[in-house]
Amino acid sequence: MAAEFPSTDPSTDLERTHEQTVAMNEALILGAVQQHEVAEIAERLNAQVQVEIAARQQTARELAEKARLLDLSNDAIIVRSLDDKITSWNKGAEKLYGWASEEVIGKDLDSLLQTEFPAKREDIEAQLDREGLFIGEVVQVARDGRRIPLLCRWVLDRETESILTSFTDISERHALEAALADRAADLVRADRSKDEFLAMLAHELRNPLAPLRNAAEILQAANTSAEEREQALSIIGRQIENMSRMIDDLLDVSRITEGKIELRKKPVALEAIFTAVSSLARSGCAARHQDLAVSIPTPPIFLDADATRLEQVFSNLIGNACKYSGDGCHISLSAERAAGIEPPEVVVRVRDDGNGIDPELLPRVFDLFVQATRTQDRAHGGLGIGLTLVSRLVKLHGGSVEAHSEGLGLGSEFIVHLPILREAPPPSPPPPPAAREISRRILIVDDNTDSARSMAVLQSRRGHVTRTAFTGPAAVVAAAEFLPEVVLLDIGLPGMDGFEVARRLRGMPALAGVFLIAMTGYASPEDLLAAQQAGFDEHLVKPVDLNVLREWLRSRV
Amino acid sequence: MRDVAARLIAFETSENQPAGICAPATFRVSEKLRSHLSLLMGKVGFRAVLSRALAVAQADSPCLCAVQVNADGSLEPVNATEEFENTCQIAEGGVLLVAQLLTLLAAFVGEKLTLVLVREVWPKLSFEDSNFTREDHPMKPTAAR
Numbered sequence: 001m002a003a004e005f006p007s008t009d010p011s012t013d014l015e016r017t018h019e020q021t022v023a024m025n026e027a028l029i030l031g032a033v034q035q036h037e038v039a040e041i042a043e044r045l046n047a048q049v050q051v052e053i054a055a056r057q058q059t060a061r062e063l064a065e066k067a068r069l070l071d072l073s074n075d076a077i078i079v080r081s082l083d084d085k086i087t088s089w090n091k092g093a094e095k096l097y098g099w100a101s102e103e104v105i106g107k108d109l110d111s112l113l114q115t116e117f118p119a120k121r122e123d124i125e126a127q128l129d130r131e132g133l134f135i136g137e138v139v140q141v142a143r144d145g146r147r148i149p150l151l152c153r154w155v156l157d158r159e160t161e162s163i164l165t166s167f168t169d170i171s172e173r174h175a176l177e178a179a180l181a182d183r184a185a186d187l188v189r190a191d192r193s194k195d196e197f198l199a200m201l202a203h204e205l206r207n208p209l210a211p212l213r214n215a216a217e218i219l220q221a222a223n224t225s226a227e228e229r230e231q232a233l234s235i236i237g238r239q240i241e242n243m244s245r246m247i248d249d250l251l252d253v254s255r256i257t258e259g260k261i262e263l264r265k266k267p268v269a270l271e272a273i274f275t276a277v278s279s280l281a282r283s284g285c286a287a288r289h290q291d292l293a294v295s296i297p298t299p300p301i302f303l304d305a306d307a308t309r310l311e312q313v314f315s316n317l318i319g320n321a322c323k324y325s326g327d328g329c330h331i332s333l334s335a336e337r338a339a340g341i342e343p344p345e346v347v348v349r350v351r352d353d354g355n356g357i358d359p360e361l362l363p364r365v366f367d368l369f370v371q372a373t374r375t376q377d378r379a380h381g382g383l384g385i386g387l388t389l390v391s392r393l394v395k396l397h398g399g400s401v402e403a404h405s406e407g408l409g410l411g412s413e414f415i416v417h418l419p420i421l422r423e424a425p426p427p428s429p430p431p432p433p434a435a436r437e438i439s440r441r442i443l444i445v446d447d448n449t450d451s452a453r454s455m456a457v458l459q460s461r462r463g464h465v466t467r468t469a470f471t472g473p474a475a476v477v478a479a480a481e482f483l484p485e486v487v488l489l490d491i492g493l494p495g496m497d498g499f500e501v502a503r504r505l506r507g508m509p510a511l512a513g514v515f516l517i518a519m520t521g522y523a524s525p526e527d528l529l530a531a532q533q534a535g536f537d538e539h540l541v542k543p544v545d546l547n548v549l550r551e552w553l554r555s556r557v
Numbered sequence: 558m559r560d561v562a563a564r565l566i567a568f569e570t571s572e573n574q575p576a577g578i579c580a581p582a583t584f585r586v587s588e589k590l591r592s593h594l595s596l597l598m599g600k601v602g603f604r605a606v607l608s609r610a611l612a613v614a615q616a617d618s619p620c621l622c623a624v625q626v627n628a629d630g631s632l633e634p635v636n637a638t639e640e641f642e643n644t645c646q647i648a649e650g651g652v653l654l655v656a657q658l659l660t661l662l663a664a665f666v667g668e669k670l671t672l673v674l675v676r677e678v679w680p681k682l683s684f685e686d687s688n689f690t691r692e693d694h695p696m697k698p699t700a701a702r
Binding site for chain 2: 022023025026027028029030032033036037040
């Protein structure tokens, strides 16, 4: 800008020049002002652009975060256009179906994924168009051919003209539902088994009554021959033995289930167990003309076991083999030391060529109350608890048992694995000599008068002096008068229970040292403890084992 | 530039008006500059610079909306003058307006020439100790303020 000042000399040229200069300055100033304005506008626009850029960057960041969140989801989240072209495919979809995003973008979703819909596709599309939403279960086939059950949600986004779809893998839920259904079926089956068992139990407990009644009739008849009398007595003994075994089995199962059974383990030779088992089983096998082959292992095998319980195990297995094999079949009991197994174990096999086991029954053969079909079962009796007992007793010994059969009519084999001792135990000391039988004064107390009287007769015949009482108070009075050496005392008595009677007797100085024996139908550890606390010396489960009682009368009183 | 502007307004106030009436002083400063600068850049040129200065100053002092630039480049209130007077805000607005006018002049013709011109208008005033420096970049528009 030329900074010229007007001259006092009014020369025309100078004035013109001045005017021109002012005009130029004016133009320059106007240009500068406009430039200033333009610069301001530009800066304002620039500021707006910066704000917009920042907003877009924020939006981009948020979108990226959302995309990452979508990728974190295990669900397959897919966006497709209205003409079914895939526009978005998250990591969940990659994992679920096996295709990477780059492989599927732009492809037709229906062509890529074979889908079984719960309804007609046209109906689903119509619902989506009408309601903007479809939710349902579908089955899709992944890249590797897996068929995946999925919960599918479709949302129609009219604004972007796309369909947002998510698929949740419900395989696990389906598996759980199936497991639940199986469990429910198991429970129904177990309930049915229980009902069948109760019906069978009633039948089995009633069964011995008829032969017992018949035997009693025979014994009462005046013209009964000695042979008939012997047969009747044999029937009575056998039926009582059967009932006792049945009840013992039931109690054993209950005790094992409740964890109340205690093994009395000590070193025992397997040979001794085999001998005891085979001697018990031979008569049954012989009656059916069955051959029982027992192979005793050499060198001898010793176990740390409860011999009575193992005898129960093998008796049950041989008893079953005998029951479920026809006349003339072959049964074998064998054992061998398992090779190369640590800790060492013996493998015992009970094999028969009898009826075999239905393949459907085989997996459940050790379950409680499971038996072969009723028809088949009723021919042989039993409660369906024998194999459960076998399995649980073997398990209590630290072993295992398995059942094999090629099918019905093809025989069966039960294999028992039991841990064994590495070395033979030192020989046990010889048993003490049997005590001489002495006449005792015995008070027998039972509210079942028949039971009390028959026991009194039996003990009188063995040379003892007996007296009976049928109520608690009567027992206390009888004891005070009779001064017994031994009292066989029932627990469930009218007027005063057996525990209270025992306490009263223990309080009578005249009865100091009296041998108190509880007689009950209960034999749980709690019952034994209660009897002990009431002052009883011993406990006998009904029906009383007379041999045990005889031994106690000889040696303990 | 605020310093110089404030000094010019203070001078015009003390010379011609009772204390506290600031707006007319601002007008007189503007008028004196118009008379002198119109000779150099023309009335249109001065009007353009003053209008621009007013527009920029209004952004910082909205009370300046009550002021307008006439076609001849003179400054006058839009409505009643009494509303414009006696307020510190208006006084501050006047300082801002004059400062912005000087800032634009410095931007367009340079600081030295601006100072020469100011001295020619107010020869009694000394600006030796004034802070005739750029508080803002002269070409930097006010949008960012």
